[in-house]
Amino acid sequence: MHTDHLYIRVADRIEQMIAEKVWKTGDRLPSVRMLSKEQGVSLSTAFQAYYLLEGKGMIESRPKSGYYVRIDPALAPDAPAAGKPIVLEHTSSNEEIVTSVYKDFDIGEAVNLSLAAPPPELLPVAKLNKSVVHALRSHKSHCIGYEQIQGNLDLRKQIARMAFNWGGQITPDDIVVTSGCMEALVLCLKAVTKPGDTVAIESPTYFGIFQAIQSLGLKIVEAPTDPTNGVIVDQLEAILDVHDVKVCLFVPNFNNPLGSCMPDDQKKRLVELLTRRQIILIEDDIYGELYFGKHRPRTCKSYDREGIVLQCSSLSKSLAPGYRVGWAIPGPRYLAEVNRLKLIHSVTSATLPQVAMAHFLENGRYEYHLKAMRKALHTQSLRYRQAIQEYFPAGTRMTCPEGGMVLWIELDPHIDAFHLHNEALRRQVSVAPGQMFSVHTQYRHYIRVSYSRLWDAQAEEGIRVLGALVNEMS
Amino acid sequence: MHTDHLYIRVADRIEQMIAEKVWKTGDRLPSVRMLSKEQGVSLSTAFQAYYLLEGKGMIESRPKSGYYVRIDPALAPDAPAAGKPIVLEHTSSNEEIVTSVYKDFDIGEAVNLSLAAPPPELLPVAKLNKSVVHALRSHKSHCIGYEQIQGNLDLRKQIARMAFNWGGQITPDDIVVTSGCMEALVLCLKAVTKPGDTVAIESPTYFGIFQAIQSLGLKIVEAPTDPTNGVIVDQLEAILDVHDVKVCLFVPNFNNPLGSCMPDDQKKRLVELLTRRQIILIEDDIYGELYFGKHRPRTCKSYDREGIVLQCSSLSKSLAPGYRVGWAIPGPRYLAEVNRLKLIHSVTSATLPQVAMAHFLENGRYEYHLKAMRKALHTQSLRYRQAIQEYFPAGTRMTCPEGGMVLWIELDPHIDAFHLHNEALRRQVSVAPGQMFSVHTQYRHYIRVSYSRLWDAQAEEGIRVLGALVNEMS
Structure with missing residues (x-):
């Protein structure tokens, strides 16, 4: 798919080589620098490819040593299946998660619900x-x-x-x-x-x-x-x-x-x-x-x-x-x-x-601009909340803020929000996993949804995709 | 004089009060904050006023205690006289000197020879x-x-x-x-x-x-x-x-x-x-x-x-x-x-x-702009060097750089360059004292003259004023 991001394509190539047993469980993968050279991509793209595979549980990083193949896909084909979210805490620090999610502010075609920044459409250009x-x-x-x-x-x-x-x-x-x-x-x-x-x-x-x-x-x-x-x-x-x-x-x-x-x-x-x-x-x-x-x-x-x-x-x-x-x-x-x-x-x-x-x-x-923006953001917050109520499992808890631009949502405790983030990103939706908001692990099943993106059919589709994933994983 | 800087006027007022024995040797002066309130000036102006008086040897700062009146002007009227530069090392760290010299980039009417920045006239606005x-x-x-x-x-x-x-x-x-x-x-x-x-x-x-x-x-x-x-x-x-x-x-x-x-x-x-x-x-x-x-x-x-x-x-x-x-x-x-x-x-x-x-x-x-700027800076360096040779004492040593925008000048070892800086500033000329360029004290009798300021009659007057002061102090 030509809309795929470069790092996803690089990750796919590596995944295929693991599937083809070029690299087997326990094998050390090329360094990020080497990968970057071999594939003719930037260092950040190489990093992102590894982060993605790590998020999928295919590979793991060992401190000061590099990346290693983690599972043999032939033996564990159902690993990322619904109801059994992969727990990544032992390989992904919250800093690694932040880096992975915010590798760049511009995620191209995706529906970005992870960035808490005012949309250009609301600004007095x-x-x-x-x-x-x-x-x-x-x-x-x-x-x-x-x-x-x-x-x-x-x-x-x-x-x-x-x-x-x-x-x-x-x-x-x-x-x-x-x-x-x-x-x-x-x-x-x-x-x-x-x-x-x-x-x-x-x-x-x-x-x-x-x-x-x-x-x-x-x-x-x-x-x-x-x-x-x-x-x-x-x-x-x-x-x-x-x-x-x-x-x-x-x-x-x-x-x-x-x-x-x-x-x-x-x-x-x-x-x-x-x-x-x-x-x-x-x-x-x-x-x-x-x-x-x-x-x-x-x-x-x-x-x-x-x-x-x-x-x-x-x-x-x-x-x-x-x-x-x-x-x-x-x-x-x-x-x-x-x-x-x-x-x-x-x-x-x-x-x-x-x-x-x-x-x-x-x-x-x-002051003139702020008046309009406050009103727009307030309306946005209500629309996003409505859609989340519609598409997420019944009983999903979320905040009802009186200002700002984000919603904080508590999911089923079995869901790993970083896993949800990775799966959503494959479907062109970006959301901020709860792990990013604490130095501890207590928000593993929370997500933050920014409602600053203008509400439209794409935004609704983004919430629908998220909701479907959450339902699948609950 | 209405061209005087605010902090100089505040310092003058304090100096007068010391002369009038409102504050006597050993008296503690108001805190910077208090001075700022009393005089209705900013904190930085209050700071600058004290720095100036400290530079003149009128007052001294004691760590964590404040500023104190240092000399009784009636007893020591010749203190800052030629040939006996006041050594400020025990009260002025090089950081204090830097702060004092660079309190702000914009020193108003003064001939600024202390700032190594390209002059707007040479830039492609x-x-x-x-x-x-x-x-x-x-x-x-x-x-x-x-x-x-x-x-x-x-x-x-x-x-x-x-x-x-x-x-x-x-x-x-x-x-x-x-x-x-x-x-x-x-x-x-x-x-x-x-x-x-x-x-x-x-x-x-x-x-x-x-x-x-x-x-x-x-x-x-x-x-x-x-x-x-x-x-x-x-x-x-x-x-x-x-x-x-x-x-x-x-x-x-x-x-x-x-x-x-x-x-x-x-x-x-x-x-x-x-x-x-x-x-x-x-x-x-x-x-x-x-x-x-x-x-x-x-x-x-x-x-x-x-x-x-x-x-x-x-x-x-x-x-x-x-x-x-x-x-x-x-x-x-x-x-x-x-x-x-x-x-x-x-x-x-x-x-x-x-x-x-x-x-x-x-x-x-x-590239087009750089060609012109290199040529202009080269010419400037030669003119400034010529003027320094003319106005400074014979045998003054200085560098002959093949690039950049500053000259490094060694003065008579008896001269305290920070004292020179303060005296020059009273005459509307700003120059960077050698103390700013080391964590130690070995460049106390050096100054840095920037030749980035366009050469004109004012610049020449600045060099002449500096040269006269150096001659006086040698």
Whole structure:
């Protein structure tokens, strides 16, 4: 099939060679590099081919040794059959699963339900383009020169202005512009920790967050959450009694993947608790503007009296992911250090996207756009939920978020969501398996479905395919 | 004077209050935060004011305690007099000096000889703008969507094509696009080290490099260099005998601040030495295209047979600093890890600058621009050297680089270059003091003068002011 991805074709060739006994059970397969050379494909394609076969249980990876043929297909032809999902935990770490699922953001023809990014159709392309052209014309160096390390001043003014909506009293000098929210989180984490410190995160949580924490040599404890109200403050307190937590990194507004939103009084309680214990809170507010209700939820930062909250956000979920415009509001204690780390790690962020965004935000275009987008996403969430109720087994549990762009779905405990992901991908549907959202294994039978993709016949077909697979596997 | 910077005015007010004995010797000054509030200025302005006074020897900082009044002006009115430069080493770490000098890239009215960035006048603004507009029109998501993690494919094709000039055989799949060269260096360092490892750098070296190394918890040893030929391979070998060096991070082509260029046969010897000892080389080639001679110097990467060289570069020095387009060529051993870290730390780089650059590079515009820029920089280097010979004391030693954009100047050993910097800044001239280019103190009487600023009457006046100060202080 010419629509197949290259890595699937490479995997098929290897599968055939195993079927033809060119490679037998226990045989070592060529290294990824060798495979890449032999097949004339890229290293990532070679990796993906192996990941796919690993996901199918055909091969296994052994640390520092390579890939080996796992089963003899002649002896175990029914291995991946319904009702007997292959448990991959011993060969696939959650990081390997993340890498496999997110090998690239662009998965071609597939129905992508795994990417939580706003669809281009909902974004004000023409007006953004106008702001870019305006930036090229009006900026003194035509955006060729370096920006200030802290970021473009006009942009920081706009971000400070937006802060009023979440209860913040912020000046442009309080803000450090970053390349998206992830860079902001990494810089804040680096500013307040040293390797070996412990960070508390929500369970489940966005994989990018714990990957960043782990990459800085920090330890993780997971805090219990409620699917509607987020972090359970009393239970968090119990955890703080036991673990020496230095920092909490939470997404109080429309947590990904839960979609939960902490009630404002709980945010206040959380900040009071952490202030009492002198524990820092890094608050990721990337989804804060995407609320479906009447009012924007406040942020923990708005209750912060002693400078323990470092707030991070970006325009990637609400306006333009590819512009990579995010920011940190570290507070007076950590501002200088975050700014210093920004200089050291990437000097400054790109000038043109900052200047264009400043212009776009200046004249009310953003608020206008957000109103339309909130409404569209709310409608989308209802349509996706309806379809899931229709096509998934009766009694499937899922969240009912009041903002953001994802649904969190609990499946039959026998289902391995990564296996489901692999099977779905063969049918041109991509979904995020629950394993990606914890450093532990408790979400093996959960999936995250993004409802940001415009609802159409293809999206419905994607949900139908998923539902059919889930029914088969239950 | 209304042209004075805000921080200078704040510093003047404090100085006056010290003169008026509101604060006396040994008194603790308000915290930076308090100063910022009281004076209604930003935190950075408050910081800068204190840095300035510290540089003048009026106040001193005590770790974790704050700023204190240092001298009683009534008792020591001649303290900063000629011939008795104040030694600041015990209060100013080189990091504090870097922060003070580079508080921001934009120093307003001053003659900036401290910034090694291409001047907008030498850059093809109109053609770059055209490429941006083309990118907005032609890109499938109009540059709003996420790029591939590894970077825009068209851009990577162009970078691979450029590799032929330095002797590289590189495919687009070998490249990871980053936000400038600094991010590439940080990702490569993270990919090949763990905290506590030792990295060898050139002495002197660009402060951004050792700040990045230090921020990753790595140790530094400095390797001796020759001002014309760069790293002295035999002497490096002696250092490797003594220190357990895991990685070398060198700038073989037109090192900043030396301007040295390793002869190609020495690059080959270096790679052979490091290969024999299984030591990794991170090669920063950011100035490689800015050669004044007939041929582009090769890179160490071109001699690499076993994948020990990770090459990093960018377009920031030769085309558009504010676009933040850089890349790493990590080689097959480290490609996957560098790509993984890119995803974790900043997801992807901004789409629009990448797509615009790909278009600009595609049609030969870059090579055309480089030819003109090399010629202009060569001419500039000669004019600046001439003026320095004219205005500086006889016998002042300086480099004669065959590429890049900086001169390295040795002054009378009694001169404290940071003091010179502060005095020059009061006269609207900014220059980079030698203390910024080593983790040790051996370059206290060196300065780096960038000749990238267009030569004109103001530039000449800047050199004249510097020369007069040096003469005064000698």
